[in-house]
Amino acid sequence: MDARATHGSNADRGFVWPEEGLARFPDWVYTSDEIYAREVERIFHGACWNYVALEAEIPAPGDFKRSFAGPTPVVVARGADGAIAVFENRCAHRGAEFCRPYRGNAREFVCPYHQWTYDLGGVLVGVPFRRGVKGEGGMPADFRLEEHGVRRLKVTTRRGVVFASFAPGTEPLEDYLGPEILADFDATFDGRPLKILGYYRNTVPANWKMYHENLKDPYHATLLHSYLVTFGLLVAGNRSAMIVDAKGRHGTMASAKPDTLDVPEESRREMRAFHDNLALADPRILDYVREFNSPWSVTMQTIWPNMIVQRELNTLGTRQIVPQGPHRFAMVWTMFGFEGDSDEMTRHRLRQGNLMGPAGFLGLEDNEAMKFVQDGIAKARPSAAVIELGGSEEGTSPNLISEAAIRALYRHWRDVMGV
Amino acid sequence: MDARATHGSNADRGFVWPEEGLARFPDWVYTSDEIYAREVERIFHGACWNYVALEAEIPAPGDFKRSFAGPTPVVVARGADGAIAVFENRCAHRGAEFCRPYRGNAREFVCPYHQWTYDLGGVLVGVPFRRGVKGEGGMPADFRLEEHGVRRLKVTTRRGVVFASFAPGTEPLEDYLGPEILADFDATFDGRPLKILGYYRNTVPANWKMYHENLKDPYHATLLHSYLVTFGLLVAGNRSAMIVDAKGRHGTMASAKPDTLDVPEESRREMRAFHDNLALADPRILDYVREFNSPWSVTMQTIWPNMIVQRELNTLGTRQIVPQGPHRFAMVWTMFGFEGDSDEMTRHRLRQGNLMGPAGFLGLEDNEAMKFVQDGIAKARPSAAVIELGGSEEGTSPNLISEAAIRALYRHWRDVMGV
Amino acid sequence: MDARATHGSNADRGFVWPEEGLARFPDWVYTSDEIYAREVERIFHGACWNYVALEAEIPAPGDFKRSFAGPTPVVVARGADGAIAVFENRCAHRGAEFCRPYRGNAREFVCPYHQWTYDLGGVLVGVPFRRGVKGEGGMPADFRLEEHGVRRLKVTTRRGVVFASFAPGTEPLEDYLGPEILADFDATFDGRPLKILGYYRNTVPANWKMYHENLKDPYHATLLHSYLVTFGLLVAGNRSAMIVDAKGRHGTMASAKPDTLDVPEESRREMRAFHDNLALADPRILDYVREFNSPWSVTMQTIWPNMIVQRELNTLGTRQIVPQGPHRFAMVWTMFGFEGDSDEMTRHRLRQGNLMGPAGFLGLEDNEAMKFVQDGIAKARPSAAVIELGGSEEGTSPNLISEAAIRALYRHWRDVMGV
C-alpha cells in the first residue's frame, strides 16, 4: 500500500460523519483503502490484543504455528522452556516470510534464502559466513545478532488462549477484556485442557468489521437463521442477553436453550423464517449436554479486534479474523473439545459442528449475508446504514431487538480512528 | 472507491487535454480511476436516462428483474397496479443487495439479513419486531417506514422500453433522445408486442465508452468485419448514414442492404477484408424479411449512456452497458422478436442471431478489437488517439468514412466532465 | 494508472530513506505504486537500453516478434533490407495492440480494427479510404502518413543481441555497459551464430528489482541452492567474483567449477544446505564442455534494467524482465545454443537446462525465494531490509560473502529516482 494512504485531513478525504451520529454508518467505513490502512496502524498494530493461537495447538517445546496479528503474518512458537513467543514471520535480513507450513515442530527457524537462523523466540542466532570466508567479506565487526532478531510481539495467555500485541504498553488482558467479558470467557475456557478437533478456513468478501457487527446483532439471529427458529433453538423472547464491555469493544451474545419449543404467537407473526411441521430425522444435533458453569447454553463472544469465541451448545471453537483490505477478510476456525471427552462426546461435538463453519447451517448464512451487504454498499450511490434499533441506547442491551452493542463499538472505533 | 477520487484540480490530476482539441483523445480518458468515478457521479448517477429493462420481461404484476443503472444494482418490478418501479438493490437497513436472482415473480421483497420487507415499489412495509418484544427494544417511536424505503429512481417508458434516472429533473425521454433518434427507435419498437428470445451476458476488458465509439464509427464496419463485406451485407458506398442527435450523445448507424453484391473496384482495392470466391452453404442467415417501416435494413442505435438498440436485418436486441471501472464493462444482451412471429420467423431470427453476441460473426470481432485497444493504451507511454477522419466535422455525417459522431460525443462528454 | 501517480514531494508521499543509508532498504522501494510509476518513467522509458530480442529469433526479412521494453509492448521486426526496427505495439490511430502472436513473418502490419497499415519499420503506409469514398470523408488533406507511424525506439545491437531505448540521447551500448561487463558479455556471445532452442515464460509475484538483487547476491547461491553445493558446482571459497560496472547498474556473478568436489570443513559447518552421501545417477548434467574463452565456467550477467545473460556451464540463455506493477513481473527466457552444435552437444545443453528455468533445480528456488520476500514485506509493519554484508563497500567484490553489488545498484537507483 502506498505511503500516502494515511495522509490528508478527514474533510479532504471525504470522511465526514453524518449529522445523525451513531444512527448512521457511512459507506466509506467499509470501503475506503485509507480507512483500512488507518485501522491496521491504529488497531491491529496498536494497543490491542490480537488472538493468535491456542496453547493446545503447540503443546510441546519446538511446536509452532503460522498465524496472523491483524493482517500481519506471525509465528507462534513454544520454546525449550515451554514459554510461548510470537514474532513477525519476516526475516530480519531481506524480509522473507520464512515460516511456510500451517504448523510443525522445529529446533530453530532457518530462513531459506540465506539461512539466517532464529531460535524459537525469534532471536537471531546464526548468520552464515558472518565472519566471511578466509577473512574476507561477512558482516561488519560491530554487527550484533541480538540487535537483528525478527520483531517480537508482547504475549499474554489466559486459560490456554494466546494473545499478542505490537504495542509494549497494551494494558493487561484482564483489564482489556473487563469483568463482563471475562466471566463468559472463563466459563468456556473452564480449565479443562483443550483437545484440538480441527480447522476450517474461509474468506468472506466483506469488510472485517461486519463480522463483529454480525455477532453484536442478536436481532439477525432470530430472522436470518430459520434453522434456529424452526427447530426451536432460539426465538425472540428466549432468555438471552447482549453483553458489552465498558469500552464497547467486546461483546457476548448469550442465550439459553428453551426447555420446550414454544414460539409465542406474537413472535411467529414477526418471523417469516418460522416453518411449522418441519422435524429433524436425527435431532441429536440439538442436544445440549450441560458441561459448563453458566446460565447460558450458547455464548458467542467477540473479542476486539480479531477473535470470536464460539460456545454453541457443545460445539466449541475460536475464530480468528485476518483482514485483507477493506473488501475481504479471512477467517480461521479452530474447533476443539476437551481432553477426557468420551468418543461419543467427541462425536457429539462433531455432529453439532454442522451448525457452524462455512458449510454450517448457521455459519453459511452469516457468510452469505455479509457478502450481500458488501455487494450492496460497494456499487451504490454514497449512502449510510440505519442503526436505530433500540433507539440511541449504547452497550449492553436487555433484549435481542437492539443495535445498542453495534453503536457502542462504533463510538469506540470513531474515537480511535479520529473520524 | 475512496472518497478522495473526485478531489483536486484537473491540472493537479494531470487531466490536460491536448492542444489539438477533439482531433486527439488522451489515454487518461480511458484509464483513470478518478475520471471513472467522476463519470459515475455526473453521467450514470446524473441527469441521464439509464436503460434498465423491456416491459416484456416483466409482463405480469409481481414480475421483477435484477438490473443496473450505470454500475449500480437496481430492481425493476411491476406493481399490482401494473406500474413499473425501479429502485436500488440495496436494503435501507444495513445495505444488503437483497434481490439476487436474474428475474422472478414476488409479492414483496424480503431482505434476507433481518427481513425488512419492501413492496413492489421499494417502499418499506415491514420491519420485524419494530415495536420490540414484550415492549422492549425495536425501532424508535418516531421511526416512519415511509421515510426508509430503498431509493427509487425516476422511471419512464416508451414503446415497451424502460428507462430510469437518479436525477428527478431529468428532461422527458422524447426531448432527451431528440427527433433524429426517436425516428429509428420507433421504427424498431413499432408497437408490436415484444417476445423475449433470450439473453447473452459478457464482459469486455475495455473502457465502457469504447462501445459507444465502436457504434459511432461506421468506418470500422467496412474494414474489421470481413464477413459483412465478403458476403455483401455492407460495403463502403452502400446507402448508409451516421445520424447524431443535437447534443451529440446518441447515434444511429444505419445502412440499407444492397439488392446485389456489387463491390466497386475502388472499394475492393481499399478493403483487405474482401475475399473473393467465398460463398455460404446456407445463405438464409443473410435474408432480410421487410417488416419495418424504415428505409434502413440495419440500424444500430447508441443511446447515452448505457443502451444499444440492435436492428440487424431481422435479429433484434437491446444491449445494456454495465461499467465496472475504467478497464472493464459488462454487456447484457436481450434478444427479442414479436408476439405473433411464426415459428419459421422466430427460427429465422435465431439463425440470424449468429451475426451478433459474444460469439457472433460480427459481435466477437468488436469485442476482440476493443480488448486490443485497451491493451494498447494501458501499458504504453502516455499518448493520444488520432480522431481526424472527416476532418473537424462533428455530428451527423453523410458518409461512412468519418469520425464526426465520435467527436460530437466527446464534445458533450468534456462539457459534462469539465475536462 | 492515474496521472497523479507521480505528483507530490517525497516527504508528502512518505518516501523517506532510513538514516542508515544504503545499509537499509525501506519496504516502499518494493511496494509503492507511485515508486513503480516513477521507475517506468525514469528508467524503462528513460535513458536505458532495454533488451528486446536476439537477432537469431528473426533471421529473415519480415520476421518479427512481440516483445516488451519495460512494461511496454513493442514489436521487433527485420526489414526487407535486413535492418531491425523496434516500435510500440500500439496503433497510431486509436491505440490497438495490433501485433498479437509471439512471433511470425509478415510483409507489413495491418491493425485489425481499421486496417491502418505499417511497414516493417513501423511507418504508416496505408490508411483505408484515406481520401474517402466518392470524394466524401477520409482524412484531412494535410494528413501526412509519415507523421503518424507508431513510435519507434532507438535500436542498437551487439553480437546478435538487440536493445532498444525510448530516449534518443541514450549513450552508446558499449559505454552503457562498460568494459567490465562487455568482457564477459562478449565471452558468451563469442561470434558464433546463435541457434534458438526454445522459450520459458513465467511470472514472479515479487518486485522486479529483486531479480537484479538475486543475481548481485552471490551469498545466496552458496546457501539457497543445496543442489549446487551438494553436487559440488559451487562452494563458498570457489574461485569466483562479483563484478560491477562503474555506475553500479550492471553485474556479472562469475565462478569457476572446481576440478574436484572439496568442501573445506569451515564451509561445511556454515552450510546447512550441504548433504553428504548424495550422488547423481546421471552426472552428465554437471559436465562442463570448455567452449568459451573465459576463466569462468559460469557467468550470470545482470544488464540494467531488464536483461540477464545466463551462461551456466553449457546451458545458455537470455532472460527478459517485464515489470507488471510493484508486486509482479514476468520473465521471458530464451534458451540457445550455437549453429554447428552436434546433436549430442544440443542434447547436452537441453539436459543441463534442468538447472534453470521455472522448473530448474536452481531456477525454481530463486523464484520461490523472491515470492517469500514479497510476501514478507507486503503485509508486515513498515520496516527495512538489512544490507550490511561486506560492510559499506560498494561495487565489485573480491568474494561471495558481500552485498556490495546490491548497494552499488541502489546508489544509482536512488540517484535516478530522486529518493
Added chain:
Amino acid sequence: MREDFAGTKLDPAEARALRLEIEEFHAAYCAALDEGRIADWPGFFTEDAVYRITGRDNADAGLPVGLIYCEGGGMLRDRALAIEKTAMFAPRFLLHAVSNVRVLGLSEGTVEAQATYLVLQTLVDEPTTIHQAGRYFDRFARVAGRLLLRERQCVYDTVLIDNSLVLPV
C-alpha cells in the same frame, strides 16, 4: 430413483458399451477443436443436426436463443468457414475436457446422453482460465456404423462470458 443409478432404461451392458463409445467420440471431437481442425468439426454431426450453445439461465427459462445456433450441416460448415476465413480474433490455445458421461436412453433410434465439459482458454501472455463450464445434452444417431450428433445442446454455467467465444464447444 433407481434409474438415476443406471441412468438409463437400456440393458446395462449395452448402456456401458455406448458410454465407452461416446467417450471416444468426445475425445476425438475435442481433439479436432483443440488442434484447430475446425473444418473437421461439422463432420461430427448428421446433415440434419441441430447445434446450440446457450446459457443455463436461458435453458432453465425455456428461452430459445443460442450463442451459436445452427440448423443443419450448411450452417455448421458456414460457421467453420467464417472462423477459418473471415473472423478476426486474438490467437489463443483452447482445451476441451469432458467427464461425467451419462447414457440416459434410447428413443427413436437415437441415443440420449449427457456429459460435463470444461473449456480452458489461454491467450498470449495471459493465464489459463476456465472460459466455459457446462453440460452437453446430446442425441446421437448411428450412421454407417459410427455415432454422429443429431442434436447437441451445450448449456453453460458460465453465463458471464469473458469477452468472446471464438470456437464452438
Added chain:
Amino acid sequence: MREDFAGTKLDPAEARALRLEIEEFHAAYCAALDEGRIADWPGFFTEDAVYRITGRDNADAGLPVGLIYCEGGGMLRDRALAIEKTAMFAPRFLLHAVSNVRVLGLSEGTVEAQATYLVLQTLVDEPTTIHQAGRYFDRFARVAGRLLLRERQCVYDTVLIDNSLVLPV
C-alpha cells in the same frame, strides 16, 4: 510398486468392471447435485453411512472435524432438508466433475475406491470459479444389486474456502 498400476488386489477384469460401474455411480451422483435434486442425494448412501468433508490439512494431521459431518441416513436427510427448506444462500450454478477413478480393493464386502473431483461454482453475474478441488475416499456396499456409499470422505485441497459451501460434494 506393481499394485500401483492395477491399483488393486482384485482380479483386473473384476476391478475394471467395478471401476466402470463406479464411474456411472459418480456421474449419477453429480447429476443429482448439479440439477438441484438435493432430496435424491441421501439415496446414494446406505442407512449406516458416514459422510465427511474435510480439508487436506485436517486429513493429513488426523484431525476428525468435518465441514459437513453426517452419521447415518437421518443426518444426511436432515442436511438435505435444511438446504431445501431453511438455508439462505445466493442462487448459484454448480458442476461436479469427477476423474481419475481408482479401485483399490475389496474388504469385508465393501469396495474401496478413490477419485478426483472438481466443484465449479458460478454466482449470478460472476465468473465460474474452482470452488473446491479434492479427492473422494469411498467405501461402497452392494445393496439390492447396486452400489451405495457406506463411507465417503471428501478431502479437499482448497483449504481456504471462498465464503461458503452450500451443497454437499
Added chain:
Amino acid sequence: MREDFAGTKLDPAEARALRLEIEEFHAAYCAALDEGRIADWPGFFTEDAVYRITGRDNADAGLPVGLIYCEGGGMLRDRALAIEKTAMFAPRFLLHAVSNVRVLGLSEGTVEAQATYLVLQTLVDEPTTIHQAGRYFDRFARVAGRLLLRERQCVYDTVLIDNSLVLPV
C-alpha cells in the same frame, strides 16, 4: 476423417481395452504425484524413457527445449532425488486430473496415446489455481505384462507459468 472417430487403426475392441488400461495407468501415476510419492514416479517409465515438459509455443515451433527434460531412468531418478532432498519450495497441495484419453495406434510394439491433463495447485492460505493445463503425448511399452512410458511429452497451454513448477506432470 473416419480415423478421427475411432482415433486408431487398431481393432476397436483392442483399442478400447488399451484405453481403459491407460486410464488406470494415468490414475495410478497421478495418485503417486498427488500423494507426494515422488520416488515412485520414475517407476512409471522404461529405463530408456524420454520425458519432456514444454510449452505449446515451443512444440508448435518445433523447438526442443524442455522445462523438464530427462533422457533415461537416471535423469528421472535424479529429478526425484532433487525434489526430495535438495529443492527448496513452499509447501503446496497438487492434484492432477486426466481426461480425454485417446489411443492413436500401435507402432513398433509401442502404443501411441494422448490425453488432456489439468494440474491444480493450492498454496498455503491461497486459492486453488489451474497451475497448468495441457496434453500428454505418450508412447507406452508393455514390460512384464504392464504398460510403462517409453516417451511422455507434456505440452502445456499455460505458457506463462505462475512462478514455478516444482513437481513433474
